Amino acid sequence: MPVDLSKRIPVLCARLNAAGAGDLVFWTEPELYQRMAEALTRLARRDRIFWTVGETIAVEIPQAVYLLPNNAGIALAALDAAELRPASVGELEARDSNWEQTVCVEGEIPTHWIGDYLGAGFIRLYPSPIATGELLILSAKLPDEPTAETPQARIPAPVADYLALAALQEARDKEGDARMPEVAQVCASIAALYEQTFAAYWGTPS
Amino acid sequence: MTFSNLQQRLAARLGEGPGALLYYSAANQGEALNEIQRLFVLLTLCLESIRTLILSPGNRFYHMLEWPDWLLPLRVSLSQDTTAGQTALYDAVLYDTAMYNEEAYPGLVASTAPKLRPASLAELSALNAAWLSATGNPERYGLLGLDLLFLDRAPIVPGTKLLITYARSPVAMSGDNDVPEIPEGDHLALIDGAEVLLRLTEGGQELADAMPAFDRFLAAVKLRADDVRKRSVARGYDHSPPELTLPEFAGLLRKRSPKRMEGQDAG
Numbered sequence: 001m002p003v004d005l006s007k008r009i010p011v012l013c014a015r016l017n018a019a020g021a022g023d024l025v026f027w028t029e030p031e032l033y034q035r036m037a038e039a040l041t042r043l044a045r046r047d048r049i050f051w052t053v054g055e056t057i058a059v060e061i062p063q064a065v066y067l068l069p070n071n072a073g074i075a076l077a078a079l080d081a082a083e084l085r086p087a088s089v090g091e092l093e094a095r096d097s098n099w100e101q102t103v104c105v106e107g108e109i110p111t112h113w114i115g116d117y118l119g120a121g122f123i124r125l126y127p128s129p130i131a132t133g134e135l136l137i138l139s140a141k142l143p144d145e146p147t148a149e150t151p152q153a154r155i156p157a158p159v160a161d162y163l164a165l166a167a168l169q170e171a172r173d174k175e176g177d178a179r180m181p182e183v184a185q186v187c188a189s190i191a192a193l194y195e196q197t198f199a200a201y202w203g204t205p206s
Numbered sequence: 207m208t209f210s211n212l213q214q215r216l217a218a219r220l221g222e223g224p225g226a227l228l229y230y231s232a233a234n235q236g237e238a239l240n241e242i243q244r245l246f247v248l249l250t251l252c253l254e255s256i257r258t259l260i261l262s263p264g265n266r267f268y269h270m271l272e273w274p275d276w277l278l279p280l281r282v283s284l285s286q287d288t289t290a291g292q293t294a295l296y297d298a299v300l301y302d303t304a305m306y307n308e309e310a311y312p313g314l315v316a317s318t319a320p321k322l323r324p325a326s327l328a329e330l331s332a333l334n335a336a337w338l339s340a341t342g343n344p345e346r347y348g349l350l351g352l353d354l355l356f357l358d359r360a361p362i363v364p365g366t367k368l369l370i371t372y373a374r375s376p377v378a379m380s381g382d383n384d385v386p387e388i389p390e391g392d393h394l395a396l397i398d399g400a401e402v403l404l405r406l407t408e409g410g411q412e413l414a415d416a417m418p419a420f421d422r423f424l425a426a427v428k429l430r431a432d433d434v435r436k437r438s439v440a441r442g443y444d445h446s447p448p449e450l451t452l453p454e455f456a457g458l459l460r461k462r463s464p465k466r467m468e469g470q471d472a473g
Contacts (some may be wrong), residue, residue: 016409183413
């Protein structure tokens with residue numbers, strides 16, 4: 001059930017000495033959403049907390065490389081419910097010097113996958129398939145950025161508190177007459193407590 | 207201590223008079239108290255609920271944030287309970303005491319099925335290379351990221367349920383007689399933490415003067431987290447609160463003493 005980040009805006013405004021979003025002088029409401037969205041993206045990137053079982057990809061013959069959009073890490077790849085093993089190029093070269101040209105023999109399916117093939121965003125299967133199938137990928141994603149129009153985010157309530165704190169930190173660290181570095185410093189220290197805890201509970205090391 | 211008591215004490219701490227609030231509205235004080243209670247619970251995992259998760263035949267992956275108060279699984283077992291729990295909420299019948307699981311709580315029957323053992327994806331793969339096509343009653347589970355729960359076997363019988371004990375976020379206080387869900391001994395810590403959150407509006411010396419209160423809040427967090435860790439070990443839970451590196455907040459905004467400044471100038 002998504003958290004509504006718009007409910008954090010009045011709290012943020014009050015902590016920025018404004019009666020509401022319309023009363024903000026040195027910042028704007030979209031700016032506050034942007035700061036929350038940036039903090040959420042940084043959290044997702046650093047700790048890889050958003051994992052989904054993506055839609056299955058149709059495997060075609062003899063295509064070995066498939067695009068994985070919005071992919072921040074792969075935990076599992078399976079072809080027709082058979083788990084494939086992760087491998088590096090070095091491992092495959094050691095196993096098969098002609099690995100890039102190797103295709104499955106009749107009745108065989110790919111056994112390994114290489115993540116971030118051809119740069120980030122692609123997965124390569126080894127050996128190349130000779131039969132169609134369904135590729136299931138369990139991957140880390142970057143979340144959709146919350147905005148004033150779509151303020152919902154699928155996060156626990158304490159993560160929403162953290163995002164508001166991070167936005168307050170950025171707002172009070174912004175160069176200008178309303179800059180309050182001591183407030184930004186305290187926000188950063190409390191935010192660090194949240195970050196330690198998030199990493200301990202939900203973080204997935206690379 | 208009720209929500210109303212907490213707000214009165216917080217207002218006094220902030221220098222607000224006994225009459226109308228001048229600088230800190232009741233709404234802002236309430237938000238700060240709720241926010242700091244959520245942080246306390248996050249750091250200590252001191253609140254738990256038990257709910258049943260109805261499994262779909264053939265499905266081994268579940269997003270647990272369908273339960274809005276979800277934080278972490280503590281214990282998972284196959285369920286023989288016939289009720290399906292609800293989200294924690296305040297219950298007027300029990301005089302504004304938060305009920306963790308209204309429907310399941312009164313009639314909850316302890317499961318005699320063994321608990322599911324926690325495992326990583328790599329462990330499931332090592333135990334059974336064909337685990338992704340294995341079916342039957344699950345024996346192991348794991349959590350990936352915030353909320354993706356996975357099982358070693360996909361159930362085949364419709365209505366198969368898991369009984370999940372999980373650490374959860376507190377119910378937000380809103381009514382005057384609502385009581386914080388954290389243990390009573392820690393209620394004062396909420397005033398300490400909320401004071402600092404509210405002083406973020408002012409900054410400067412007021413914020414610096416309030417910082418020792420946050421250290422008191424963290425001291426209460428540490429005591430409670432130590433208790434919860436022991437309890438988690440005793441109950442064989444799969445997660446417990448982490449040992450955090452806690453900074454000293456009182457010194458965070460401490461001004462440099464004239465002596466130190468002189469020394470630096472001389473250097």
